[in-house]
Amino acid sequence: MTVTPRTALTIAGSDSGGGAGIQADLRTFFANGVHGMVALTAVTVQNSLGVQGFSEIPVDVVTGQIKAVAGDMGVDAAKTGMLATAEIIDAVAKTLDEVHIGRNTSTPFVVDPVAASMTGHALLREEALEAIRAELFPRATLITPNLDEVRLLTGVVVTGPSTQREAAEALLEFGSEWVLVKGGHLDEGQDCVDLLSDGTSWIELSGPRIDTRNTHGGGDTMASAITSSLAKGADAPTAVAEGKRFIERCVAEAYPLGAGVGPVSPFWRLGGA
Ligand code: PLP
Numbered sequence: 001m002t003v004t005p006r007t008a009l010t011i012a013g014s015d016s017g018g019g020a021g022i023q024a025d026l027r028t029f030f031a032n033g034v035h036g037m038v039a040l041t042a043v044t045v046q047n048s049l050g051v052q053g054f055s056e057i058p059v060d061v062v063t064g065q066i067k068a069v070a071g072d073m074g075v076d077a078a079k080t081g082m083l084a085t086a087e088i089i090d091a092v093a094k095t096l097d098e099v100h101i102g103r104n105t106s107t108p109f110v111v112d113p114v115a116a117s118m119t120g121h122a123l124l125r126e127e128a129l130e131a132i133r134a135e136l137f138p139r140a141t142l143i144t145p146n147l148d149e150v151r152l153l154t155g156v157v158v159t160g161p162s163t164q165r166e167a168a169e170a171l172l173e174f175g176s177e178w179v180l181v182k183g184g185h186l187d188e189g190q191d192c193v194d195l196l197s198d199g200t201s202w203i204e205l206s207g208p209r210i211d212t213r214n215t216h217g218g219g220d221t222m223a224s225a226i227t228s229s230l231a232k233g234a235d236a237p238t239a240v241a242e243g244k245r246f247i248e249r250c251v252a253e254a255y256p257l258g259a260g261v262g263p264v265s266p267f268w269r270l271g272g273a
Contacts, residue, residue: 006231007035009069009101010224011062011092012081012114013042013054013123013184019263020117020217021081025224030271032228032246037073039065039092042084043080044123048216051121056084063095070099077231079110079222082123093135095230102139103177108230111140111176112223113149118215118261129153138175143156144223145171158186161193170195178236180226184218194235196240203237207248214254214262221264 008029015021022038029036041062044054069075078101083089096102113132115124124132129152137143147158154170156163163179171179183193193208196203203247226243234242250264257263 005033005035006076006228006233007037007074008041008103008224008227008231009037009066009075009078009082010081010227011039011041012065012220013044013084014040015044015046015217017047017216017258017263019048019257020220024217024220024263025079025081025227026219027266028224028246031266032225034076034231037069037075037150039063039069041092042082042083042123046117046121048260050119050264051117053125054084054123056088059087059091062088062189063091066092066095067099070101071179072108073111075099075101075107076127077108077227078224079112079227080136081112081223082114083128083132083136084123085125086128089128089131089135090201093139096139103141108141108236109139110223110227110230111136111143112219113143113145113153114219115149115152133174137171141230141239142178142180142226143171143176144180144182144219145224146184146219149188150181155179155216158183160186164193164195165197168195168202169199172197172199179241180240182219182222194240194244195206196237198236201237203240205241205244207244210248210251212251212254214256214264215251216254216261216263218247218251218264221250221266
């Protein structure tokens with residue numbers, strides 16, 4: 001019998017090295033049994049040693065991709081990753097309203113506010129941070145910043161549980177339904193504790209801190225695992241808990257590739273590499 005899987009749309013950039021960006025999103029959707037679709041925003045030139053540069057896709061081509069798939073195939077959940085410019089962010093926000101994706105619609109929408117690679121290369125033009133706060137966060141079911149992105153977006157430097165909560169409160173002011181403040185980049189502690197909140201519920205998700213240098217694409221992979229669960233009908237706390245379990249295994253099984261930072265691995269879900 002033919003079964004059509006649930007669908008998820010990623011609006012994000014390409015990583016020529018295949019470990020982050022749309023490549024991470026698509027392999028995560030695939031590993032979770034979800035049909036992945038893409039609105040490409042930018043093409044990065046990168047390998048395991050870092051990002052050498054990028055070129056953005058014309059705005060009408062970005063929005064055209066979203067309208068094309070939403071109008072025909074349908075989208076069960078969507079996420080954004082690298083959006084590159086304020087112009088792209090503004091146009092994506094308007095288009096999501098047109099195709100009824102985002103909070104207050106029946107299609108959940110995850111915003112991973114990608115600002116820079118772990119090697120410190122900017123993936124967003126500077127003026128675009130304000131567009132992410134003003135245009136995307138109010139439309140988001142969930143936002144998933146890491147600690148560097150939290151600092152850029154709110155000025156809050158997270159050093160432990162109380163500042164993590166302060167950051168979550170500051171981020172919720174921008175209007176998303178839920179915020180996940182990921183603690184993965186905190187140095188202290190044996191565990192990696194993420195904080196999820198909608199302003200009423202405060203949920204701590206704790207997992208082991210895994211010692212590896214190969215964490216490329218970790219943020220994208222977690223956000224797209226969460227998006228996969230949302231596409232299959234999970235509520236936000238369930239989807240985040242499932243996403244965290246997924247990324248833990250992906251980090252534990254991350255592999256070296258190239259001379260720099262290797263990618264996290266979703267292959268375990270498929271029965272190994
Ligand atoms: N390249 C693209 C296209 C991305 O979307 C991202 C992260 O979202 C990166 C690179 C950076 O990945 P990392 O933070 O693992 O270096």
